[in-house]
Amino acid sequence: MEIRQAVQAGTMQSSDLMVFIEPAEELEILIESTVKKQFEHLIQAQVEESLKKFEVTKGRIKISDRGALDYAIAARIETGIKRACA
Secondary structure, eight states, X not given: OOOOSOEEEEOOSTXXXXXXXXXXXXXXXXXXXXTHHHHXXXXXXXXXXXXXXXXXXXXXXXXXXXXXXXXXXXXXXXXXXXXXXX
């Protein structure tokens, strides 16, 4: 899927995250998290898995995490991708 527009999905509440997606020439993933030291690698893996599922190879993905679980990360990424590619 091709990212066509800048979008956001999610909230900044505790145990949630905000995903910002915008078009870019290459794939860039930026992660800000309150639990970055412990879980950045797991957040990164979940984001990459979701992008692979939707065949996204270009775009800037910014994650602002407040301790979200895997299923929440996947859901927010999916929502963002579907909005960005509409």
